[in-house]
Amino acid sequence: MGTSVTRVVLREQVKELILERILSGAYEPGERLVETRIASELGTSQAPVREALRDLELLRFVESEPFRGARVRAVSQEELVEIYPVRAALEEVAAREAVRRLDGDVDALEAEVEAMHRAADANDLHAQVEHDVAFHRLIVEASGNQVLLETWLALRIEARTIITAVRTGLDGHAIAELHRPVLDAFRRRDAELAATTLRRHLEHFGEMLKGADSP
Amino acid sequence: MGTSVTRVVLREQVKELILERILSGAYEPGERLVETRIASELGTSQAPVREALRDLELLRFVESEPFRGARVRAVSQEELVEIYPVRAALEEVAAREAVRRLDGDVDALEAEVEAMHRAADANDLHAQVEHDVAFHRLIVEASGNQVLLETWLALRIEARTIITAVRTGLDGHAIAELHRPVLDAFRRRDAELAATTLRRHLEHFGEMLKGADSP
DNA sequence: CCCAAATCGATCATCGATAATCGTCGTCCC
């Protein structure tokens, strides 16, 4: 078998591995994921693989039918676009509440914007996306609404933002600067302005993605 | 009774059974759900029970830790309240789009409101909630945004609305009538009015729940 | 030659058993 650094739960290791392969494209959209084949390849039994696939199905990364197995779910252009109105609605609500709770304390937010710039300098797309997502996540977390956070997390933003970034082909510094008006609104403790600005920020990305080339 | 048809996959039957017991209170919040015990009780092996519990965990009805098993997740008052801003945001977006797509065709929506009244006459709380949820679901479906629909469904409204209805102790006819302004806005094809009315409708419920007695 | 039923191989769903892990409780040493 492969690397035998036995972490805690085998299922989790398998899940991470499969997810990594899906996101990297090693497993292509539509490709079948045969439980027994993956199991023997990893040197485990069918059970952990099966559980990992089930998790990934509920996370919307694979889809499966009874007795017909699992396959990699294709993420359509349409779906990427459809996320933005949902994000916009959720984050608008989050922002309004977060402004009150943060009360002008924007250090963490500012740090993410600066980290975005550094990542752009280094041409590190992965880091760029990571800090972009972190910026938005900070706001949703600061809302203090646990359900809101869980709902937002369920959108799996981090996994899809990379695709978006690639498809729109925007400059890293430009993306980072787009966060500045949101930051300013938070600093000025203007809840309505922050909510509106953030919503527009997201709708803006949605529009750009809509205009981008379909794969 | 919903479980009249013998479904094909055992896991699904087990899942439905456990869910029913959780919602009915047969399994109390915090109670441990021992895989082997449930399995022997149902006459199956551990595997289907295990998979059912895993599904329910990702649906937020149970929580579990590695090697420590699963237990029924407690739904706090706070969480019930927190749902409403999220619903309000999602359904506001949905309504705006749904008005355009429905283009004044409100027959289905009207049917649900009438069904709510009939259920209220019959004192059938279950049916009441079912049609209430159906009304809102029709709107979200009509938005045409698949991601929005999935996000909304992930909130498991149907399961929690029953609790809300009980805790607020509102009259069935009153609840049904609260849907009328939304219906009218859809009939008049006024997207902004529909969106705003629906958001207020939901915020109104959230407020009432906040004022209700904690369990 | 074409269509439908029977068959086959591949794969999933489930099973029963085993290994791994946790919390508990008694014991020992101080």
Added chain:
DNA sequence: GGGACGACGATTATCGATGATCGATTTGGG
């Protein structure tokens, strides 16, 4: 008396094997 340690029971995580179901292929009849 108290705290650390280790064996024990309970339960989960994983395994290997078996039954069930699907899609494709073959076979037989028209």
